[in-house]
Amino acid sequence: MAGKQRVEQAVVSVKRGVAQAESICKQNHARLTPLRRRVLELVLISRKPVGAYKLLEDLKHDDFSDAPPTVYRALEFLLTHGLVHRIAKSNTYVACTHPHDDHHGLMFVCRECGEAIESEEHRLLQDIGRCGDEHGFRIPNQIVEIEGICSACRMN
Amino acid sequence: MAGKQRVEQAVVSVKRGVAQAESICKQNHARLTPLRRRVLELVLISRKPVGAYKLLEDLKHDDFSDAPPTVYRALEFLLTHGLVHRIAKSNTYVACTHPHDDHHGLMFVCRECGEAIESEEHRLLQDIGRCGDEHGFRIPNQIVEIEGICSACRMN
DNA sequence: TTATGTAACGTTATAATATAACATCTTCAG
DNA sequence: CTGAAGATGTTATATTATAACGTTACATAA
Ligand SMILES: [Zn+2]
Ligand SMILES: [Zn+2]
Ligand SMILES: [Zn+2]
Ligand SMILES: [Zn+2]
Numbered sequence A, B: 001m002a003g004k005q006r007v008e009q010a011v012v013s014v015k016r017g018v019a020q021a022e023s024i025c026k027q028n029h030a031r032l033t034p035l036r037r038r039v040l041e042l043v044l045i046s047r048k049p050v051g052a053y054k055l056l057e058d059l060k061h062d063d064f065s066d067a068p069p070t071v072y073r074a075l076e077f078l079l080t081h082g083l084v085h086r087i088a089k090s091n092t093y094v095a096c097t098h099p100h101d102d103h104h105g106l107m108f109v110c111r112e113c114g115e116a117i118e119s120e121e122h123r124l125l126q127d128i129g130r131c132g133d134e135h136g137f138r139i140p141n142q143i144v145e146i147e148g149i150c151s152a153c154r155m156n
Numbered sequence C: 001t002t003a004t005g006t007a008a009c010g011t012t013a014t015a016a017t018a019t020a021a022c023a024t025c026t027t028c029a030g
Numbered sequence D: 001c002t003g004a005a006g007a008t009g010t011t012a013t014a015t016t017a018t019a020a021c022g023t024t025a026c027a028t029a030a
Helices: A002-027 A034-045 A052-061 A068-080 A122-134 A151-155 B002-027 B034-045 B052-061 B068-080 B122-134 B151-155
Strands: A084-087 A092-095 A105-110 A116-120 A143-148 B084-087 B092-095 B105-110 B116-120 B143-148
Touching: A002 A034, A034 A052, A034 A068, A034 A092, A052 A068, A068 A084, A068 A092, A084 A105, A105 A122, A105 B122, A122 B105, A122 B122, A122 B143, A143 B122, A143 B143, B002 B034, B034 B052, B034 B068, B034 B092, B052 B068, B068 B084, B068 B092, B084 B105, B105 B122
Parallel strands: A105 A143, B105 B143
Antiparallel strands: A084 A092, A105 A116, B084 B092, B105 B116
């Protein structure tokens, strides 16, 4: 059954995401504590960018504090280490799909359903960097948010 | 004196911005009411992107209601007609520097001082559009927010 | 001109997102 | 062990934005 396979794939990708995070945190001498790991799992499990208070809801069912700082501190850690990205236009958080140093590119975000797809685009980001230079701006590597409409939503 | 000249230039640019807005609203059969005009002026006067509640503070000194919907409704109007842009990363609003139909490009935003510079970049935005196509995303014209550090702040 | 519908605005309340501040507990180097 | 730094718990509050409903101003047509 297709549903079961999708769930299994999801489980695998969550496992892989956590494993990558373990590795990165080790490199950075940072501690992926149970809380931080759990928040990362919840973000990985979510198929779309997810809000902080939604994550907090889920944390309640585990044994963590359900006060806002709990989730915001974990998210700050994950953001710092490049394990998740924040989508500013929707105040949501999404797991990074290629968590390694210095990665940069585009994040396409569907304005209808919220789906987000991350794409490394070195050439394009270089062009943006040059364009910034012309205005005296130094542009660090980053994930640039692009609003659009995904194919699924265009069908409707 | 340099200061006086700068102020005079600012006054001129506010006048020009309002004049452009008048023209655009006329074309669109939209009403640039005193409130909306005043909010636009306040955004134009501000040398940097400005928050909604800061605008609301300023509106108090005129004769308008000081409740949040006042400023948010005016901002929504101005956004709809392309007269201001919202900076998602800082929840601020800035006057558009080339308010005309279908314009698209980049908005460089300094992470230190908040300064924002808008730059039309048709070629670059076309490239982004093509990149979106490859992922099934349709990318409408828009101002893409880029985080950076301005030259002034790099001196510090 | 007055009637009438719509747009704009006033007002009150509340939602949604995020952080400050301080106490307690855990980890780890020395 | 012990002290310092890091992580979490807890309470309170800041910041940004919208819902809902009533009133006023404006356009347009009978
Ligand atoms: Zn990423
Ligand atoms: Zn979609
Ligand atoms: Zn613009
Ligand atoms: Zn700056």
